Amino acid sequence: MLAVRIESPNDFDEWRGKARRLLAAGVAPHQIVWRQGREENGLFEGGEEFLPNPDGPVGSVPRAFIDLARQVIQHSDPERFAILYRVLWRQQADSQLLTNAGDRDASVLTRMASAVRRDSHKMKAFVRFKTVPDASGAERFLGWFEPEHYTLEATAPFFARRFAGMVWGIVTPYASAWWDLEHLRFGPGGRKADVPAEDAVEEDWKTYYSSIFNPARLKVSMMKSEMPVKYWRNLPEAERIAPLIRNAQALEQDMIARAATQPPARHLRQKARAHDGDPNEPKEIASLAEAKIAIEECRRCPLYEHATQAVFGEGPVSAEVMFVGEQPGDQEDLQGKPFIGPAGQVLDEAIEKVGIDRRKVYVTNAVKHFKFEPRGKRRIHQRPDGGEVQACKFWVDLERQFVRPKVVVALGATAAQSLLGRASVTISKVRGEPIPLDDGSVLFITNHPSYLLRIPDAEGKARERGKFEADLAMVREVMESLEKSGGTRGRA
Amino acid sequence: MVALTLTRKLAILADAAKYDASCASSGTEKRDSSGTKGIGSTEGSGICHSYAPDGRCISLLKLLLTNFCIYDCAYCINRSSSNVQRARFAVDEVVRLTLDFYKRNYIEGLFLSSGIIRSPDHTMEEMVRVARTLRETHHFAGYIHLKVIPNASPELLVEAGRWADRLSTNIELPTDAALETFAPEKRPSEIRTAMARLRGKLVEAEPEKKARAKPAKFAPAGQSTQMIVGADGADDGAILTRAAGLYSGYQLKRVYYSAFSPIPDASSRLPLKPPPLMREHRLYQADWLIRFYGFDVPEIVSGGEEGHLDLAVDPKLAWALKHRQNFPVDVNRAERETLLRVPGLGVNAVKRILVSRRHHRLRLDDVARMTASIDKVRPFISTADWTPGGLTDDARLRQKLAPPPEQLSLF
Numbered sequence: 001m002l003a004v005r006i007e008s009p010n011d012f013d014e015w016r017g018k019a020r021r022l023l024a025a026g027v028a029p030h031q032i033v034w035r036q037g038r039e040e041n042g043l044f045e046g047g048e049e050f051l052p053n054p055d056g057p058v059g060s061v062p063r064a065f066i067d068l069a070r071q072v073i074q075h076s077d078p079e080r081f082a083i084l085y086r087v088l089w090r091q092q093a094d095s096q097l098l099t100n101a102g103d104r105d106a107s108v109l110t111r112m113a114s115a116v117r118r119d120s121h122k123m124k125a126f127v128r129f130k131t132v133p134d135a136s137g138a139e140r141f142l143g144w145f146e147p148e149h150y151t152l153e154a155t156a157p158f159f160a161r162r163f164a165g166m167v168w169g170i171v172t173p174y175a176s177a178w179w180d181l182e183h184l185r186f187g188p189g190g191r192k193a194d195v196p197a198e199d200a201v202e203e204d205w206k207t208y209y210s211s212i213f214n215p216a217r218l219k220v221s222m223m224k225s226e227m228p229v230k231y232w233r234n235l236p237e238a239e240r241i242a243p244l245i246r247n248a249q250a251l252e253q254d255m256i257a258r259a260a261t262q263p264p265a266r267h268l269r270q271k272a273r274a275h276d277g278d279p280n281e282p283k284e285i286a287s288l289a290e291a292k293i294a295i296e297e298c299r300r301c302p303l304y305e306h307a308t309q310a311v312f313g314e315g316p317v318s319a320e321v322m323f324v325g326e327q328p329g330d331q332e333d334l335q336g337k338p339f340i341g342p343a344g345q346v347l348d349e350a351i352e353k354v355g356i357d358r359r360k361v362y363v364t365n366a367v368k369h370f371k372f373e374p375r376g377k378r379r380i381h382q383r384p385d386g387g388e389v390q391a392c393k394f395w396v397d398l399e400r401q402f403v404r405p406k407v408v409v410a411l412g413a414t415a416a417q418s419l420l421g422r423a424s425v426t427i428s429k430v431r432g433e434p435i436p437l438d439d440g441s442v443l444f445i446t447n448h449p450s451y452l453l454r455i456p457d458a459e460g461k462a463r464e465r466g467k468f469e470a471d472l473a474m475v476r477e478v479m480e481s482l483e484k485s486g487g488t489r490g491r492a
Numbered sequence: 493m494v495a496l497t498l499t500r501k502l503a504i505l506a507d508a509a510k511y512d513a514s515c516a517s518s519g520t521e522k523r524d525s526s527g528t529k530g531i532g533s534t535e536g537s538g539i540c541h542s543y544a545p546d547g548r549c550i551s552l553l554k555l556l557l558t559n560f561c562i563y564d565c566a567y568c569i570n571r572s573s574s575n576v577q578r579a580r581f582a583v584d585e586v587v588r589l590t591l592d593f594y595k596r597n598y599i600e601g602l603f604l605s606s607g608i609i610r611s612p613d614h615t616m617e618e619m620v621r622v623a624r625t626l627r628e629t630h631h632f633a634g635y636i637h638l639k640v641i642p643n644a645s646p647e648l649l650v651e652a653g654r655w656a657d658r659l660s661t662n663i664e665l666p667t668d669a670a671l672e673t674f675a676p677e678k679r680p681s682e683i684r685t686a687m688a689r690l691r692g693k694l695v696e697a698e699p700e701k702k703a704r705a706k707p708a709k710f711a712p713a714g715q716s717t718q719m720i721v722g723a724d725g726a727d728d729g730a731i732l733t734r735a736a737g738l739y740s741g742y743q744l745k746r747v748y749y750s751a752f753s754p755i756p757d758a759s760s761r762l763p764l765k766p767p768p769l770m771r772e773h774r775l776y777q778a779d780w781l782i783r784f785y786g787f788d789v790p791e792i793v794s795g796g797e798e799g800h801l802d803l804a805v806d807p808k809l810a811w812a813l814k815h816r817q818n819f820p821v822d823v824n825r826a827e828r829e830t831l832l833r834v835p836g837l838g839v840n841a842v843k844r845i846l847v848s849r850r851h852h853r854l855r856l857d858d859v860a861r862m863t864a865s866i867d868k869v870r871p872f873i874s875t876a877d878w879t880p881g882g883l884t885d886d887a888r889l890r891q892k893l894a895p896p897p898e899q900l901s902l903f
Binding site: 045121124125126128129130139141143149158160161162163164165166172199202204205207208209210211213214215216217218219221222223226235237244245246252256258260261263264265267270271290296304305306307309310324330333334335336339365372374375376377378379395431485 | 497498502504505506507509510511523524526527528529530531532533535540541542543544545546547548549550554562564572573574575592593595596597598631632658667668679681684685687689691692733734736737739740741743751753754755756757758764765766767769789847863876
């Protein structure tokens with residue numbers, strides 16, 4: 001048998017050097033016995049010195065094998081060198097070997113790598129540093145950890161990145177790692193006694209551990225699977241586990257059984273003060289500003305439940321024209337303002353183009369809460385139903401009552417239904433005609449601007465936009481003629 | 493009043509914080525303390541540094557700045573009418589505890605919340621000051637999660653997002669009606685408006701592809717929320733509908749479900765019984781299915797009875813048992829979306845199936861190697877060498893697949 005000696009338990013480059021020489025010499029896996037460190041050769045074993053010494057790569061393997069091997073080399077199984085070489089050898093004929101989940105060697109390597117990753121992860125989690133004052137009185141930190149595999153060297157850089165501003169050392173049975181604020185160095189292994197047994201902050205940590213535990217949720221097996229018992233001897237908080245479990249049930253029963261006590265005096269004083277102020281009586285709404293506050297509590301239909309907030313109308317209370325849309329969209333709902341999304345932009349452009357004075361415009365919606373259907377990370381607009389429109393008419397009427405616009409423009413069928421109090425309206429039949437309303441104002445009905453956004457072809461879009469602007473131009477003309485005749489606010 | 497020791501305060505204010513379920517420290521930007529003279533790093537996935545006997549991960553130092561509170565929310569241990577002992581940390585005390593714990597590798601960072609004292613702005617300001625001191629004075633690069641007080645000023649929100657990795661606002665209860673009953677001082681629309689505002693800031697902070705200037709950082713680990721399960725009468729359908737609405741509206745990373753747990757000195761208005769842990773577990777599973785498996789809320793809820801999920805079997809299996817007409821699924825032909833609906837096949841198993849069936853037709857053994865338990869999968873699939881025959885429609889299938897009821901001890 002050819003004996004091959006590996007000095008370091010986890011040095012990938014050392015193993016790769018030997019493996020290259022073996023591969024170059026065409027030595028098959030079954031002809032080799034791998035020896036690590038001071039392990040003695042058996043009788044009739046040896047001959048490593050006769051292998052050729054290639055300068056560089058001698059074969060090719062997928063990148064994934066190198067990554068896997070760097071992990072597997074840290075595993076404590078003495079067979080790791082042999083299995084790695086066997087897979088290296090077999091890959092010369094079958095480069096897809098590792099992707100075959102059914103292959104025994106491939107699945108062993110995958111399992112070993114995952115055990116190494118877990119061991120490394122547990123080191124990151126369960127090292128506990130203790131302070132050691134040095135000669136100058138500065139804090140130094142020392143931790144003792146017992147890894148299952150040879151994972152210290154590959155894991156120590158994590159600690160160097162995390163604790164860059166601390167001087168620290170981690171001691172394990174097989175090696176130690178040292179950080180001096182600039183360099184990471186490795187040294188020989190040690191014993192648990194090399195690290196202080198206690199730390200001044202540990203008491204606080206145990207207090208925290210005990211206090212954050214909820215005795216009503218006892219689930220010991222879950223804890224043990226994530227924090228196996230073998231780690232407990234090096235975790236200061238573990239001494240609290242047994243008493244916490246012992247008392248949990250009694251504590252929970254006590255919480256359930258005990259009746260509520262009388263509230264403290266401080267609470268009663270606070271309550272008394274709170275009640276002096278405003279008794280939560282429903283008040284009559286006397287202005288537009290009051291309506292805007294009152295609508296936040298609106299429960300007239302169920303839409304408030306999932307919308308962010310009620311979106312009230314916006315514009316001067318002296319506005320001469322009121323645009324009424326359907327309902328707030330996604331953006332309007334988030335920001336609490338009407339017509340700020342894409343449809344609002346279309347409306348703004350048209351208003352400006354036909355020459356309506358923006359300062360005389362009030363915009364609002366027939367329904368004040370956003371109705372939607374959740375779909376993943378998006379909310380899909382849904383048309384409000386008759387009941388919702390009817391419920392929200394209360395607020396539209398209040399807005400009309402306080403703003404008293406001369407012209408009201410219904411954008412889309414929902415707004416028209418609300419303003420006319422009808423169950424259905426066909427826009428093409430009623431657009432372009434002024435409709436007198438009970439309070440003496442004039443209603444125009446046109447499309448909702450979002451309708452223009454949904455038309456796919458450019459030609460149709462331009463045509464519909466033209467019609468929309470023509471409707472708004474008519475609104476402007478009516479406003480002008482009303483102004484000239486002077487009969488503006490003569491309704492009172 | 494006798495001054496409390498720091499250790500006593502820690503005991504009170506950790507105890508007061510434990511009903512917040514989140515302890516996640518993952519999903520933030522990658523950074524470390526190399527060359528900063530400080531400490532701290534975040535490298536993608538978080539680390540659980542310990543586990544309490546309740547099986548929950550301890551990753552962050554979870555504290556309340558104070559448990560004094562002017563609100564009187566019935567479900568909360570810190571409500572103003574409760575007689576729990578009160579305490580209040582100074583900003584520097586929280587900073588010192590965080591650093592002391594972090595340096596000993598006990599934690600990934602800090603999760604700071606607070607009772608409302610004086611005013612929302614005052615409370616939020618103190619919390620922001622803790623985060624700012626850690627970052628600016630101590631160059632702390634560990635994880636910070638701050639609770640957002642819903643109606644605190646937008647400027648404080650911006651600053652909170654500058655220092656914290658994650659921000660959260662708790663929706664608390666699944667329906668507005670329940671919130672009004674149990675938390676009379678909280679305004680549901682104020683809570684949602686806070687989330688909407690956070691979403692706006694998160695979107696602003698997303699770098700645009702072509703822009704040269706990077707936008708200012710804002711809570712790189714996003715926002716989350718928590719809902720208490722079992723304190724009010726809402727069914728699972730209402731809970732999941734609320735969650736789906738929140739996910740779709742506010743780009744939440746997570747909705748946490750927290751089984752209502754008896755608390756010391758509880759209000760007499762609440763159901764005092766052990767927390768419904770299985771219900772909480774099923775809700776997390778359903779939440780996962782909705783976000784990653786293409787199920788919608790009504791579908792998931794249809795697996796159970798009367799708006800509640802089935803407690804005995806997981807929600808996907810419950811759904812499949814009630815929709816057997818969709819099975820068996822041919823693993824050699826079905827699309828990804830269909831495979832994801834097979835009980836026992838997770839995202840990874842489906843990925844493996846799709847890759848390996850390109851090489852050869854899959855047999856039952858192949859599928860068995862890719863999943864944790866083939867027993868659950870077998871009645872719902874067909875392979876090159878297997879069809880379930882009458883098994884799929886077997887009236888006793890549910891009984892066969894449900895875990896056996898807990899054995900009673902002899903007495």
